[in-house]
Amino acid sequence: xxxxxxxxxxxxxWLAEHSDECIYSEGSQxxxxxxxxxxxxxxxxxxxxxxxxxxxxxxxxxxKLKFDHEGYTGTLLxxxxxxxxxxxxxxxxxxxxxxxxxxxxxxxxxxxHAALVVAQGNGNPVVASxxxxxxxSILRVSQLAFIGEQTYLRFDTMAKKVRWPPGHKK
Numbered sequence: 001x002x003x004x005x006x007x008x009x010x011x012x013x014w015l016a017e018h019s020d021e022c023i024y025s026e027g028s029q030x031x032x033x034x035x036x037x038x039x040x041x042x043x044x045x046x047x048x049x050x051x052x053x054x055x056x057x058x059x060x061x062x063x064k065l066k067f068d069h070e071g072y073t074g075t076l077l078x079x080x081x082x083x084x085x086x087x088x089x090x091x092x093x094x095x096x097x098x099x100x101x102x103x104x105x106x107x108x109x110x111x112x113h114a115a116l117v118v119a120q121g122n123g124n125p126v127v128a129s130x131x132x133x134x135x136x137s138i139l140r141v142s143q144l145a146f147i148g149e150q151t152y153l154r155f156d157t158m159a160k161k162v163r164w165p166p167g168h169k170k
Contacts, residue, residue: 001158001159001160002158002159002162003157003158003159003162004054004057004058004059004101004157004158004159004162004163005059005099005100005101005157006100006101007056007057007058007059007159007162007163007164007165007168008053008054008056008057008059008100008101008116008157009100009101009116009118009128010057010164010165010168011037011038011052011053011056011057011164011165012053012116012118012128012136012138013118013128013138013165014038014165014166014168015042015049015053015128015130015136016128016135016136016137016138018040018042019134019135019136019137021040021041021042022040022041022042022043022044022130022135022136023041023042023043023044023133024044024045024130024131024132024133024134024135025043025044025045026045027043029043030043030044030045030048031044031048031051031052031069031070031071032044033048033049033052033055033056034051034052034055034067034069035055035067037055037056037163037165038056038165038166044130045130045131046073046113046114046115046129046130046131047063047071047072047073047075047076047114048071048130049130049136050062050076050103050114050115050116050130051063051067051071053116053128054155054157055067056163056165057157057159057162057163057164058159058160058161058162058163059155059156059157059158059159060155060156060157060158060159062076062079062080062103062153062155063075063076063079064079072110073105073107073110073111073112073113073114074109074110074111076103076105076111076114076153077105077110077111077151077153079155080103080153080154080155081153081154081155082151082152082153083097083098083102083152083153083154098117098120098125098152099117099120099154100117100118100119100120101116101117101154101155101157102116102117102125102152102153102154102155103115103116103117103152103153103154103155104116104117104125104127104141104150104151104152104153105150105151105153106144106145106147106148106149106150107147107148107149108148108149111151112147112148113129113131113144113147115127115128115129115130115131115141115144116128116129117152118138121140121141124140124141124142125140125141126138126139126140126141127139127140127141127144129144131144
C-alpha cells in the first residue's frame with residue numbers, strides 16, 4: 001500500500017489546468033467521473049469532484065460508499081476524521097497539521113461546500129475548489145470564508161496502486 005495524497009493533489013491541479021473543459025453541475029451527471037480518470041469534458045459539483053480526485057488517484061472513497069456514485073458534503077463530514085482546531089493569540093483560527101490531500105467543508109450542519117487542500121499555506125491553506133462555472137480553481141481558504149465555518153477532514157489515502165494524471169512527473 002502507498003500513500004496517494006500527492007496523486008490526489010496532482011489530479012486537482014491537472015483538472016484546474018483543464019477548467020475550460022469542466023462543467024459545474026449538481027445534476028444527475030455530477031459523479032460521472034468515477035472510474036473515468038482524466039476523461040474530459042468533466043461534470044461535477046464540489047463534493048463529487050473531491051470524490052473523483054480520490055477515485056482517480058486510486059485512494060478509497062472518502063464518503064465510505066465504495067464509489068457508488070452517491071455522497072455529498074454531509075457524507076464527507078460523517079466519514080472523515082475531523083482535525084482539531086485551536087485559537088492562536090485570540091486572533092483567528094489556525095489548523096494543526098493540515099496536509100495536502102485533506103478536505104475542508106465550509107458551512108454549518110451538513111455543509112455548503114467542499115474543497116481539497118493542495119498546500120498548507122501557513123494557517124491559510126491553498127485549496128482546489130469546484131464551486132461555480134469556470135472551476136476548478138486554486139485559491140486560499142480565506143477567499144471562501146464567506147461561505148461559513150470550516151471543518152477540516154482527513155481520509156484514508158492508502159492505495160494498492162496509485163494513479164497519476166497524464167504527463168505527471170512523480
